[in-house]
Amino acid sequence: MKEIDDLMSLDLIRFIPLTKGEIAVVDRWMHDALVAMGSWYSDCGYAVRRAGGRRTQYMHREVLILAGHDITGLEVDHWNGDPSDNRQCNLRPATPRQNCANRRQHSRASEYQGVYQHKDTGRWQARYKLKGQGRSLGCFATEEEAALAYDVKMLEFHGHWYKPNFPLKLFYECGGPPIVKRP
The missing domain is CATH 3.30.730.10 (AP2/ERF domain)
Known part of the structure; x- marks a missing residue:
């Protein structure tokens, strides 16, 4: 993918390995904070981890929280529809209706x-x-x-x-x- 190649050459993105041979794409400045949270695994294409026992944390939500967004009561929409692309520019807070409008069916x-x-x-x-x-x-x-x-x-x-x-x-x-x- 040309966009990813261009961003890699500019040293703007990092990859976080997940299970099932998948990877999550994140912004360079966000990488260390996400890795410090622990290991992430793939669940239906989304990067997730268990926190505090049974609670599931989604990487895309953590990215927006770390970036200072208040997403209480909101979902997080992947602009390009790729759940493994967790760059901040690809994520936006959304109501459930807005998030469904971006879904391909x-x-x-x-x-x-x-x-x-x-x-x-x-x-x-x-x-x-x-x-x-x-x-x-x-x-x-x-x-x-x-x-x-x-x-x-x-x-x-x-x-x-x-x-x-x-x-x-x-x-x-x-x-x-x-x-x-x-x-």
Whole structure:
């Protein structure tokens, strides 16, 4: 990964070995404090350790606490979606709703989040949930059109917390969210 190589050459990051042959990436200035806490292991990609008997400590939470953030009652979101990347610039305090907005969930029928193939017509449908209720954005001729419609709606709801199907660069290059014509 070019970004990691660039940061290593500038001596800005360090690696902390975890179990299962995995590693956690941390800022250079944070490394010694995290290692001093004890050994860390991998749990579903997250760097964790046991503290005070049964209490589990997550490295990403410790990084923000050491950096002076008050995260009481909040979750910690990994901006890039990589749970092993615990650099401070990749972490941000988030409410549970904000943290879920950054989560990638693919349907079984499509490679895009929020897109399903309608079982009767075979057309592509964009769907989302609002307060537990399923909502449809309509049916579209292509998977990509349905994914764009979903992205526009989720960006409206979640703003920069949402991780879109398509790069945000596409929205800015064409002067805003695409206008998707519904059939």
